[in-house]
Amino acid sequence: xxxxxxxxxxxxxxxxxxxxxxxxxxxxxxxxxxxxxxxxxxxxxxxxxxxxxxxxxxxxxxxxxxxxxxxxxxxxxxxxxxxxxxxxxxxxxxxxxxxxxxxxxxxxxxxxxxxxxxxxxxxxxxxxxxxxxxxxxxxxx
Amino acid sequence: xxxxxxxxxxxxxxxxxxxxxxxxxxxxxxxxxxxxxxxxxxxxxxxxxxxxxxxxxxxxxxxxxxxxxxxxxxxxxxxxxxxxxxxxxxxxxxxxxxxxxxxxxxxxxxxxxxxxxxxxxxxxxxxxxxxxxxxxxxxxx
Amino acid sequence: xxxxxxxxxxxxxxxxxxxxxxxxxxxxxxxxxxxxxxxxxxxxxxxxxxxxxxxxxxxxxxxxxxxxxxxxxxxxxxxxxxxxxxxxxxxxxxxxxxxxxxxxxxxxxxxxxxxxxxxxxxxxxxxxxxxxxxxxxxxxx
Numbered sequence: 001x002x003x004x005x006x007x008x009x010x011x012x013x014x015x016x017x018x019x020x021x022x023x024x025x026x027x028x029x030x031x032x033x034x035x036x037x038x039x040x041x042x043x044x045x046x047x048x049x050x051x052x053x054x055x056x057x058x059x060x061x062x063x064x065x066x067x068x069x070x071x072x073x074x075x076x077x078x079x080x081x082x083x084x085x086x087x088x089x090x091x092x093x094x095x096x097x098x099x100x101x102x103x104x105x106x107x108x109x110x111x112x113x114x115x116x117x118x119x120x121x122x123x124x125x126x127x128x129x130x131x132x133x134x135x136x137x138x139x140x141x
Numbered sequence: 142x143x144x145x146x147x148x149x150x151x152x153x154x155x156x157x158x159x160x161x162x163x164x165x166x167x168x169x170x171x172x173x174x175x176x177x178x179x180x181x182x183x184x185x186x187x188x189x190x191x192x193x194x195x196x197x198x199x200x201x202x203x204x205x206x207x208x209x210x211x212x213x214x215x216x217x218x219x220x221x222x223x224x225x226x227x228x229x230x231x232x233x234x235x236x237x238x239x240x241x242x243x244x245x246x247x248x249x250x251x252x253x254x255x256x257x258x259x260x261x262x263x264x265x266x267x268x269x270x271x272x273x274x275x276x277x278x279x280x281x282x
Numbered sequence: 283x284x285x286x287x288x289x290x291x292x293x294x295x296x297x298x299x300x301x302x303x304x305x306x307x308x309x310x311x312x313x314x315x316x317x318x319x320x321x322x323x324x325x326x327x328x329x330x331x332x333x334x335x336x337x338x339x340x341x342x343x344x345x346x347x348x349x350x351x352x353x354x355x356x357x358x359x360x361x362x363x364x365x366x367x368x369x370x371x372x373x374x375x376x377x378x379x380x381x382x383x384x385x386x387x388x389x390x391x392x393x394x395x396x397x398x399x400x401x402x403x404x405x406x407x408x409x410x411x412x413x414x415x416x417x418x419x420x421x422x423x
Binding site for chain 1: 180193196199202205213246256259
């Protein structure tokens, strides 16, 4: 029987923007250390916040992500029909689709096998998104 | 031995646009009920239609997706070299890359563990895409 | 016990652009032939190169991808704060987020179960990206 672990938990709330959450994820699944070879799946249960993997060192990268996505998917376009939940809502749905609702990261020797510069981002697209629910599922030997 | 189920099937054809297909997917894999903890993988075998997870309630969200992606990846750009299959073809390839060719959804207690507002979208980018083939693979205990 | 195979290797270096790497991936994991039903995960350990699945036949599709992404995420925007690593660096991070850091492909009868027109692309966003590291993980029965 292979090992499967699954955890559902809520992230600490973050402000609108892009935030490094690698450590918070690893802290929530200590069972990673029991898996020699496998995959960690990270799933966010929301449609106005998303995930991605990107540069973990220079915080200006995350600032530039915020600027770029706000420009690429602007608020207040007259073409939006779905606007009853505020001007940040429909752009949040579109940004979620352009980024990721789930991530898959290899597990090797009990640890996430990320590249040197890779970190996990929470992409919070709402002005007041609150606490976001994640499901972690680790499968392996 | 963990459980692995795999099904290949064709979706009911849809018109160009974004369509909720959560129920059609679940109906095609009744074996989900046999998995306590695991992952469902959904893979689309095409390069001009794609998948994403987004808001499942208000149909104007799906209409706004259509408008946004048509604007973000316009037809008829003079820079396109690949235009022998019609003006909707090269934009369809690019939209497919911006959205998802595969989805991964946690399975918990025999059901997809989606957030309250999450539904699975077929993103049909061709004017006459026809019936699209999916592969469902469920892995778990 | 299900089967799990994991391989880390470096791709042959490619120039900036979109490149078909399906054969190079399959050649690096001959253990695929031992899996009847499962999933192959492909993970790239970088934040300025990415992966996607798209049209495998006409090379003009890959040329149009290059043109489109260079236009969608331009170099030299005055809004970029992260510019110490050259004008192609911050756009490379953004393109990586818009495309994929990992792919999941069904395995059926010992082979990747791709659609007729689907191939795996390396998306090299840097002018001198060098050799890129991938991790392949195959899980199945």
